Amino acid sequence: MLAEIHLGPGALSQPEGPFPSVGFAPACPIAASRTALGRACSPASFALDLLSPKTDQVPRFAAPRLESVAVGNAGEQALDLYPGRAGTLRVDVGTAGHRQHPWPWVSDQDPCSPRVTLKRYPSLKKSLRDRGQLSHFWKSHRLDMVQYSEDCTAFTEANEPLINYLDMEYFGEISIGTPPQNFTVIFDTGSSNLWVPSVYCVSKACAKHTKFQPSQSSTYQAIGTPFSIQYGTGSLTGVIGSDQVVVEGLTVSNQQFAESVSEPGKAFLDAEFDGILGLAYPSLAVDGVTPVFDNMIAQNLVELPMFSVYLSTNPESSLGGELLFGGFDPSRFTGTLNWVPVTQQGYWEGRVGCQAIVDTGTSLITGPTKDIKELQSYIGATPVDGEVRARCSNLNVMPDVTFTINGLPYTLSAQYGDSMAFCTSGFQGLDIPPPAGPLWILGDVFIRQFYSVFDRGNNRVGLAPATP
Numbered sequence: 001m002l003a004e005i006h007l008g009p010g011a012l013s014q015p016e017g018p019f020p021s022v023g024f025a026p027a028c029p030i031a032a033s034r035t036a037l038g039r040a041c042s043p044a045s046f047a048l049d050l051l052s053p054k055t056d057q058v059p060r061f062a063a064p065r066l067e068s069v070a071v072g073n074a075g076e077q078a079l080d081l082y083p084g085r086a087g088t089l090r091v092d093v094g095t096a097g098h099r100q101h102p103w104p105w106v107s108d109q110d111p112c113s114p115r116v117t118l119k120r121y122p123s124l125k126k127s128l129r130d131r132g133q134l135s136h137f138w139k140s141h142r143l144d145m146v147q148y149s150e151d152c153t154a155f156t157e158a159n160e161p162l163i164n165y166l167d168m169e170y171f172g173e174i175s176i177g178t179p180p181q182n183f184t185v186i187f188d189t190g191s192s193n194l195w196v197p198s199v200y201c202v203s204k205a206c207a208k209h210t211k212f213q214p215s216q217s218s219t220y221q222a223i224g225t226p227f228s229i230q231y232g233t234g235s236l237t238g239v240i241g242s243d244q245v246v247v248e249g250l251t252v253s254n255q256q257f258a259e260s261v262s263e264p265g266k267a268f269l270d271a272e273f274d275g276i277l278g279l280a281y282p283s284l285a286v287d288g289v290t291p292v293f294d295n296m297i298a299q300n301l302v303e304l305p306m307f308s309v310y311l312s313t314n315p316e317s318s319l320g321g322e323l324l325f326g327g328f329d330p331s332r333f334t335g336t337l338n339w340v341p342v343t344q345q346g347y348w349e350g351r352v353g354c355q356a357i358v359d360t361g362t363s364l365i366t367g368p369t370k371d372i373k374e375l376q377s378y379i380g381a382t383p384v385d386g387e388v389r390a391r392c393s394n395l396n397v398m399p400d401v402t403f404t405i406n407g408l409p410y411t412l413s414a415q416y417g418d419s420m421a422f423c424t425s426g427f428q429g430l431d432i433p434p435p436a437g438p439l440w441i442l443g444d445v446f447i448r449q450f451y452s453v454f455d456r457g458n459n460r461v462g463l464a465p466a467t468p
Contacts, residue, residue: 114248114302116172116187118311118321170311170321170360170444171273175246176257177217183210183274187323188361189309189348189454190441192285194245194292195227196275198238198259205263209274212241212259219244225287227258237262240287247277247292250301250325256289276361279307279454281345293325297456302326305457309360310466311448328462333451337462340406348454348461355439356405358452358461362443369429375401379414381425388425395423403442410463412449 175182176196183196197206199213214220225240238260245255260275278284279293290298297305308328311321322332342348349357366372376382379398381390390398398414412426426445432438453462 114250114325116248116323116325117319118170118172118187118323172277172323174277176212177214177243178219179217180246181210181212181216183212184272185275185277186273186361187279187309188276188359189279190357190359190361191276191278192280192282192291193227193229193258193287193289194255194275194277195229195236195238195258195260197263198261200259201238201261201263203261203263205268205271206260208269209271214241214243214259217243221254223256227260227287229286235262236260236264236268240289245292247296247325250296252292252295252301253299255292255295258286258289279360280347283346293456296325306453306455308332308451308453308462309447310451311444313448313466313468328451328453331467333464333466335464337451337453337464338406338408339455339458339460339462342459342461345459349439356403356442357439358442358447358454358463360444360447360452362441363445364426364428364443365441365445366428366430366443367440368438369431372427372429375427376425379425388427390423390425392423403446405463410446410450412446 170186171184172187173182174185185194185196197209197211199211201211214222221242223240223242227238227240229236238258240256241259242254242256245252245257278291280291282288282291282294285291293307296302303326306327308324309321310324310329310332312319322329328337347357347359349355376388379390380394381388383389395414400411400413402409402411404410430439430441447466449466450463451466455462
């Protein structure tokens with residue numbers, strides 16, 4: 001395999017002149033050979049030969065994972081900032097055969113499948129920035145906005161990166177109990193539990209959010225199993241209870257969920273959401289709880305064992321997005337769905353060499369810090385007060401980024417995301433240790449551009465360009 005970077009005029013932010021040799025090293029074994037970078041007005045390139053697994057060690061069908069990154073021409077402006085114009089940046093991190101699966105149910109797709117409207121609110125990071133508290137937040141949680149690394153030996157649901165939720169903007173409504181108690185939640189394909197604040201929560205974060213009152217629900221049953229998830233430097237703890245959960249008219253009976261009694265620091269104090277509803281596989285669930293979507297399937301509440309996600313790119317739209325249970329909506333995407341097999345049933349991911357997951361619970365695109373810092377340098381983005389910024393006036397000279405997944409390209413263009421004089425980068429360094437990492441996470445920045453279908457029946461993810 002070969003990773004190659006070609007940079008043309010305007011691709012680098014440095015002044016005209018000789019540049020030192022630079023290496024873009026994906027977090028897989030590599031043997032690098034480089035050529036010196038030329039002047040700003042001359043094309044420059046270097047190559048990385050990646051050491052791929054032996055042929056007999058590669059599964060027949062590759063999983064959803066990053067194969068390459070490429071840089072092309074910038075498109076129209078809308079939301080976040082990605083690397084943009086002038087040249088080509090390509091990084092292959094594995095080999096994968098391309099397989100498009102025929103879709104036998106497309107003609108039977110039910111237009112009346114339950115649709116959860118996703119609302120869009122300012123992210124926690126934006127709220128902290130507006131109050132001048134973002135830099136203090138990073139320091140108080142001992143976080144590095146450029147190089148983020150969890151102090152853990154494995155990346156599991158019980159140890160969730162706090163950074164994943166700082167930029168979240170899309171939320172939906174559910175209810176728990178009889179009569180219903182309403183909550184705003186993140187629908188998260190990167191975790192498997194449902195949790196909401198308990199009326200017995202003693203943390204300041206709970207004071208600003210809706211709290212579940214078990215004594216007010218006639219269908220509630222106490223389970224009492226202790227529950228804990230690590231978020232950055234603090235833990236969210238609680239107990240497991242059981243009640244009916246309603247998601248857009250779908251009533252899930254006897255659903256076990258966590259009632260949080262302690263939430264860490266400022267992590268959730270100013271968040272727009274009350275809790276999180278996980279949509280990943282059961283193997284990630286803390287305490288062996290059956291996830292909400294698995295109970296939907298078991299209780300015959302959905303026509304098909306799948307759900308799909310659409311996120312609007314228009315910040316002014318009343319519709320932030322849509323989560324559809326039991327099928328997908330062809331009007332939300334163009335062309336055909338490219339189906340990518342899931343080879344490891346935990347996250348919606350696969351593993352051959354380097355790996356990637358599609359995750360609605362992560363707002364940005366995250367990857368190994370070394371790789372991300374290279375991308376940030378090419379777009380001229382620098383750390384400022386708790387985030388990585390670049391001047392919006394430079395958007396027209398910034399390159400696109402193309403992820404090649406399962407043999408097909410998925411291109412993200414530089415987009416405008418703020419009314420201020422700067423744009424924030426859509427990339428974030430996140431170092432996840434083995435055995436789960438190194439790992440790339442394609443979050444909402446990616447899903448806004450590509451309609452995503454999560455098919456549990458066939459263990460695969462479908463991707464297609466989203467309609468505006």
